[in-house]
Amino acid sequence: MFNKVFIIVKREFLSRVKKKSFIVMTILGPVLFAALITLPVVITKMSEREYNIGVVDDTFLFYDRFKDGNNIVYTNLHTNINDALELVKREKFDAVLHIPKVAFESPSTLRLITKDAININAKIHTENVLKHEFESLKLGARGIDSEVLRAIETNIDIQAVRIQKDGMEETDYPEVSIILGILSGLLIYMFIFLFGSQVLRGVLEEKTSIIVEVIISSVKPFQLMMGKIFGIAMVGLTQFLVWVFLTLIIVSAVRVAMPEMFEFASGQQVQLTTAQMLDSNHIDKQIGEVKHHDTMTAQVLEALSAINWYVMIFAFIFFFLGGYFLYAALFAAIGSAVDNEADTQQFMLPVTIPLIFAIIFAQMVMSNPGGPIAFWLSMIPLTSPVIMMMRIPFGVPLYEIYLSAFFLILGFLAATWLAAKIYRTGILFYGKKIGYKDLWKWLKS
Amino acid sequence: MSDLIQVNSVTKDFSNHRALDNVSINIPKQSIFGLLGPNGAGKTTLIRIINQIIAQDSGEILFDGKKINPKHVERIGYLPEERGLYKKMKVGEQALYLSQLKGVHYNDAKKLLKEWFEKFDLLPWWNNKVETLSKGMQQKVQFIITVLHNPELLIFDEPFSGFDPININLIKDEIIKLKNNGATIIFSTHNMSSVEELCDHIALINKSKKVLEGNIYKIKRSYANQVYQVEMSNLSGSLLNVNDNNFELLNQENKNGITEATIKIKTNANTNDLISKLFNNGTIVGFKEVVPSMDEIFIDTVSRKE
Numbered sequence: 001m002f003n004k005v006f007i008i009v010k011r012e013f014l015s016r017v018k019k020k021s022f023i024v025m026t027i028l029g030p031v032l033f034a035a036l037i038t039l040p041v042v043i044t045k046m047s048e049r050e051y052n053i054g055v056v057d058d059t060f061l062f063y064d065r066f067k068d069g070n071n072i073v074y075t076n077l078h079t080n081i082n083d084a085l086e087l088v089k090r091e092k093f094d095a096v097l098h099i100p101k102v103a104f105e106s107p108s109t110l111r112l113i114t115k116d117a118i119n120i121n122a123k124i125h126t127e128n129v130l131k132h133e134f135e136s137l138k139l140g141a142r143g144i145d146s147e148v149l150r151a152i153e154t155n156i157d158i159q160a161v162r163i164q165k166d167g168m169e170e171t172d173y174p175e176v177s178i179i180l181g182i183l184s185g186l187l188i189y190m191f192i193f194l195f196g197s198q199v200l201r202g203v204l205e206e207k208t209s210i211i212v213e214v215i216i217s218s219v220k221p222f223q224l225m226m227g228k229i230f231g232i233a234m235v236g237l238t239q240f241l242v243w244v245f246l247t248l249i250i251v252s253a254v255r256v257a258m259p260e261m262f263e264f265a266s267g268q269q270v271q272l273t274t275a276q277m278l279d280s281n282h283i284d285k286q287i288g289e290v291k292h293h294d295t296m297t298a299q300v301l302e303a304l305s306a307i308n309w310y311v312m313i314f315a316f317i318f319f320f321l322g323g324y325f326l327y328a329a330l331f332a333a334i335g336s337a338v339d340n341e342a343d344t345q346q347f348m349l350p351v352t353i354p355l356i357f358a359i360i361f362a363q364m365v366m367s368n369p370g371g372p373i374a375f376w377l378s379m380i381p382l383t384s385p386v387i388m389m390m391r392i393p394f395g396v397p398l399y400e401i402y403l404s405a406f407f408l409i410l411g412f413l414a415a416t417w418l419a420a421k422i423y424r425t426g427i428l429f430y431g432k433k434i435g436y437k438d439l440w441k442w443l444k445s
Numbered sequence: 446m447s448d449l450i451q452v453n454s455v456t457k458d459f460s461n462h463r464a465l466d467n468v469s470i471n472i473p474k475q476s477i478f479g480l481l482g483p484n485g486a487g488k489t490t491l492i493r494i495i496n497q498i499i500a501q502d503s504g505e506i507l508f509d510g511k512k513i514n515p516k517h518v519e520r521i522g523y524l525p526e527e528r529g530l531y532k533k534m535k536v537g538e539q540a541l542y543l544s545q546l547k548g549v550h551y552n553d554a555k556k557l558l559k560e561w562f563e564k565f566d567l568l569p570w571w572n573n574k575v576e577t578l579s580k581g582m583q584q585k586v587q588f589i590i591t592v593l594h595n596p597e598l599l600i601f602d603e604p605f606s607g608f609d610p611i612n613i614n615l616i617k618d619e620i621i622k623l624k625n626n627g628a629t630i631i632f633s634t635h636n637m638s639s640v641e642e643l644c645d646h647i648a649l650i651n652k653s654k655k656v657l658e659g660n661i662y663k664i665k666r667s668y669a670n671q672v673y674q675v676e677m678s679n680l681s682g683s684l685l686n687v688n689d690n691n692f693e694l695l696n697q698e699n700k701n702g703i704t705e706a707t708i709k710i711k712t713n714a715n716t717n718d719l720i721s722k723l724f725n726n727g728t729i730v731g732f733k734e735v736v737p738s739m740d741e742i743f744i745d746t747v748s749r750k751e
Binding site: 205214215216218220221428430 | 515
């Protein structure tokens, strides 16, 4: 008997893994992931070209205030604006910044004139410099020294520290936890939907191609249902593991092949983030920022290493499988009850609402991962796979994980029991559109 | 024990109607047993209960004298009326899969399937997807899958639907071969001519109840009520003069100089008496008993019980 379930699992697994769409998705997925990670770097690298801006300052107040950097080169043009425009037309400059005499009183007269489309970074950079300069001038006009200004500029970055059981203090990095939590929660959500609906379509296929009666004269309906659910679980697990593995390989291959690209990338980012803080001594500042950035990288690395990856990965696989089994059983029941895909809608909605609910509450859970909403949503089996995975990067007491896992297993057993009852009647039922009343009858019989 | 299947007082209720009402049927070993009845009479329900796809509410099914259990499934081959295949799966792969589910080991199944595919001219299609096969070819594949594990009991629900006449004969021959090799066959159909041709025994189910069961020859005999068809020439009168206490002329018709008549023999007379009476009317060129066809018995029984 067990042997036959294995035969079914094998077919369900192989028939899907051999499909072109599976192979394409499995290979393309990591390529997309890797592209997502590496492409911005490559693009920044490729678009690295000096952007020349000529400055025509009719007020003569801001010449020399613009410092080169961030691939932007400023040139003071002591000409009138019309000559300057001619230079743009002849592509001597990418853009001309015109500061008219009235600019100080009405900043809306400021112009950045280009021939091609504007470089957005150059625009932002220039705006920031002018804003800073305008403000200093205005403050200076009211008697506040720019030295004082520099002295009051402060960077605040509170370190969150969590006291551990053993009394040790450990720095907390909620930003990293949020990203990790959302990522794993969404991934679970996606996987449950993706593979749960494959179960639904598989059951429906057997019903519509009327092969099901042949099969259940050989095996019990329950065996067929479980074989299908397990087989597709294996497909999901395979895809997940291949994705993780291939993504790691591709990312590290790119890193090995072009290490300078990654180093450059971090430098580039520093310049972007500090662009708005540029002032007359921006170079010193930039060095300071680079240092700050280095410690940020170190912090992220520290944060990532502080996460218990064993718990993370084990929990991910457990909550993915648990959530998947729970929903797959319900999806199988739906697939068995209807005759065609269109009729699934009325039953799909109530089943998928808890999942969507979990995603809606994600932000609330993130802002208070230890709060009552987070706690209860991570205990209720229908929402717990998504919500628990969102909470785990923040650190969840082990007993809560066990409790949630226990409820999830209970939920899974209940759903399977329920689904089996509907399934065994549903798969042989043709011709009539099924309502909730019929389902209730099947459950009672 | 000469019955392979004994159905003892089986009753099955569905939420809004009774599908089987205290049905008892005995299916003798190595026979072809016709399970007849109008649509919705309960045939498929009974077949599903024997296949253990659904369970009866009361009564019992004995398989070879033992209460039927899941192990018996491998000794049954079932070709349902609603039969299909995975459309996107390759033919050979699929046949292997379904045979394995019936408990045949992979290597045995492969060897047997190749033989059957050869016999049914399907071998070139082994690696094709099912959806590329014609309906008839798919039916042949399904037939092969049903009989491959060499079951003691074969259940065919409307086996000939979807086949052309050539393939119907092919399948009929195979069914007879299977019977001669020792298999017992339950055969559910509306096609009465194939019932007369193939079946040894029948049971007729109407409105959830069994209304008729037995050896097909005996049943037909019991429905033959002493009616004879005679063909005569050189008639002396315009009408056969046979009506008296013993005989009744039911019908008379002239066709190309030959008179065809059906005559019922009432009590206290036999065929010899009838023939001697006919001598006086002309020359007898034909004489045979009128035995009702299964079609007539079916319609008669079903409409009588309304």
